[in-house]
Amino acid sequence: MLYKEMTRAELLAEKEKYSHEYNLFKVKKLNLDMSRGKPSEGQIKETLGILNAMNPSTDYVTPSGINTLNYGCPDGLPECKELFSQILGVPAEKLYIGGNSSLALMFDYLMQCYAKGSSETSKPWIMQGEVYFLCPAPGYDRHFAIAEYLGIKMIPVKMTKDGPDMDQVEELVKNPAVKGMFCVPKYSNPTGVTYSDETVRRLASMKTADDFRIIWDNAYCIHDLFGREDKLLDMLSECEEAGNPSRAVEFASTSKISLSGAGVAVIAANEENLTYIKKRCARQTIGYDKANQYRHVLYYKDLAGVKKHMSILSDIISPRFEVVLNAFRAELSGLGIAEWSEPNGGYFINLNVMPGIATRVFGLCKEAGVKLTNVGATFPYGKDPDDTNIRIAPTFPSVEELSDATSLLIISIKLAALEKLLK
Ligand SMILES: Cc1ncc(COP(=O)(O)O)c(C=O)c1O
Structure with missing residues (x-):
């Protein structure tokens, strides 16, 4: 159901539920980073062979x-x-x-x-x-x-x-x-x-x-x-x-x-x-x-060698994207509080939350131990005019870490949206 169609009593009940879930996350003391598009250790390990590709005495x-x-x-x-x-x-x-x-x-x-x-x-x-x-x-x-x-x-x-x-x-x-x-x-x-x-x-x-x-x-x-x-x-x-x-x-x-x-x-x-x-x-x-x-x-x-390697890297990266996308689909669809990209490649998922709450979502995640890309960083002069855009970088954390971080992110989006609607 769309959040904006809920009665005040329904919104308050939702808020109580997600405040409780948020507090459970805070106790976990997460320390996760979804902010920069960096390769994971697994990707680096798959590529280490390049350092020995040239035999210094012959090549x-x-x-x-x-x-x-x-x-x-x-x-x-x-x-x-x-x-x-x-x-x-x-x-x-x-x-x-x-x-x-x-x-x-x-x-x-x-x-x-x-x-x-x-x-x-x-x-x-x-x-x-x-x-x-x-x-x-x-x-x-x-x-x-x-x-x-x-x-x-x-x-x-x-x-x-x-x-x-x-x-x-x-x-x-x-x-x-x-x-x-x-x-x-x-x-x-x-x-x-x-x-x-x-x-x-x-x-x-x-x-x-x-x-x-x-x-x-x-x-x-x-x-x-x-x-x-x-x-x-x-x-x-x-x-x-x-x-x-x-x-x-x-x-x-x-x-x-x-x-x-x-x-x-x-x-x-x-x-x-x-x-x-x-x-x-x-x-x-x-x-x-x-x-x-x-x-x-x-x-x-x-090119064939590069493509083969990229397919190995894709096997490492794709499941990370999948974790985030599956959670978004399951938890955010039909609420009218977020839209996201489902790209065929690259390093990022683009998330647009209800206008006016991105900074609050960032703050809630930070307080509970998940670092997101600074809100506004994706706009000139660091200013997102609608306070809506959040860049998700899923490549670096492990699948397990991403699963936790995404759950917290989703709870934070819901809480921030409920706070706004209840104002
Ligand atoms: C669009 C874009 N251009 C350039 C870079 C940086 O590339 P390089 O490592 O070659 O400096 C990045 C890294 O995230 C990027 O996303």
């Missing part, structure tokens, strides 16, 4: 003749480009391989656009007065943190089941002070949405300022769950076809394929952007960790 020179332990080959091993080319479906000549973090590559790229312009001929963003970025929200807090750090003003854009609300985006980009947009196009963090073909094509073809850039953060490009797979169009070719070949710069990494602290990150871009990026990178480094790049090549070999 450190690659078939293309590159000594992985010396300086040189600053834009990445050809063998590693070939591997990423298969993963991303982008030709190897469009790739630049970096260190372990795609976020670092994004930061440096945005800093370059800010200080030097987004191309050889365009004016630095910092010299153009107030500039703006579109931020599909809920979105990835660390994107928002980069924009905030650089002083780029953020404009939230509503997320739909097909990606960002394109009517809103097309209207906003008419302003030439809008310089770019963050996109997590597949199994988006946190909504789990994969952008539809129409969304990708509208992003590629809409009219924008010439120096507008899309940060195409394909962090979950191959991170399927439950044996299901969403399909995403290749943004670089769509931009080319639409006559805007330099519009998008794509980023990805193996942080959630191999090891989050010891993966390999990549940029994919057209020739103009790639040349411009490489020119800056040549001032930054004489070369990233090629031994790690080569370990990835030796360990996975090709």
Whole structure:
């Protein structure tokens, strides 16, 4: 029964029941974290073999003749480009391989656009007065943190089941002070949405300022769950076809394929952007960790090897998602106080509770020992205007821990909703 259709007496009875259940949880003194999208120990253990994939006495020179332990080959091993080319479906000549973090590559790229312009001929963003970025929200807090750090003003854009609300985006980009947009196009963090073909094509073809850039953060490009797979169009070719070949710069990494602290990150871009990026990178480094790049090549070999490994990881992650989703379905359906995503991949479940209670839910969980992602973190400037969104990160805790944490979360949602309705 919908909570809002209950009589006051019914609501009070429910509140008493869940207050009691909540107090039973408090006694358990849980200490659980559902806040950050980190791989679990099990995932790390399944991947440890990568550290021994390169035999130091025989393997450190690659078939293309590159000594992985010396300086040189600053834009990445050809063998590693070939591997990423298969993963991303982008030709190897469009790739630049970096260190372990795609976020670092994004930061440096945005800093370059800010200080030097987004191309050889365009004016630095910092010299153009107030500039703006579109931020599909809920979105990835660390994107928002980069924009905030650089002083780029953020404009939230509503997320739909097909990606960002394109009517809103097309209207906003008419302003030439809008310089770019963050996109997590597949199994988006946190909504789990994969952008539809129409969304990708509208992003590629809409009219924008010439120096507008899309940060195409394909962090979950191959991170399927439950044996299901969403399909995403290749943004670089769509931009080319639409006559805007330099519009998008794509980023990805193996942080959630191999090891989050010891993966390999990549940029994919057209020739103009790639040349411009490489020119800056040549001032930054004489070369990233090629031994790690080569370990990835030796360990996975090709796309089939990566897919096999991802299916092992999916067997670890999927049951964790299932625990949370099953509990939500069983305990929250039909009450009118929460809606959640059921993604086919990625690292997150997106939960929207009754407007105005997310902060209270967060507080109740915290008091009883379960840490959730800070409410508001999924919105620019940390402000969720409706106090409704909670990002659930189910990968790190064990299935048992998740089961406890989800039960507490559900009780907290019910209590907070009842408190609000009784006010
Ligand atoms: C959308 C998105 N982009 C980037 C990252 C970070 O990637 P990396 O470890 O390659 O810096 C994350 C990590 O959670 C993410 O969710």
